Amino acid sequence: MRVSPRVAFGLLGLMALGLTLAGWLLGEVMRLQACPLCIFQRLLYLLIALLALAGVLLPGGSRFWGVLLGLTAAGGLATAAHQSWLQYLPNASMECGFGEPTLIEQIVDWFGVHWPSLFMATGFCSSRDWVFLGLSMANWSGLCFLAFLVAAGLLVVGRSERR
Secondary structure, eight states: OOOOHHHHHHHHEEEEEEEHHHHHHHHHHTTTOOHHHHHHHHHHHHHHHHHHHHHHHHHGHHHHHHHHHHHHHHHHHHHHHHHHHHHHOGGGGGTSSSSSOHHHHHHHHHHHHHHHHHHHOOOOOOOOEEEEEEEHHHHHHHHHHHHHHHHHHHHHHHHHHHO
16 A cells, blocks of 8 residues: 555654653653653654654655655664663663763753753663563664654655656
């Protein structure tokens, strides 16, 4: 079954928004403390949603939006993989939040000051407070970013094949 790029972008946007809201709601209900890498991934999901919206509203540039969405998903996958590494080998790594703030921590701090209910980072990146089927939230997030990356690749390749 073939899906139009507009519909595909719309579904990707809804999934990114859904993941953002699910992560926020899960944190609120279970009183989880989000870390800077968690919040950065949340921001990347919102960026994916914005890029998907652009793909819906400006379908002429769907290949461009697909490439940007894929790059954002790749960044999210790298961030989730780094956080997973921090969780599995906490003694072999430097914990985020110590020393000079990184660019990611500065971005997260800026959003946390302006929208604390959604973007305040108070947890540790090596914490595995929530585990489902043996995977932490960072692991699940990495799988979701991988799915976005694959979908973006299909959008870009599918778009170029139709020309």
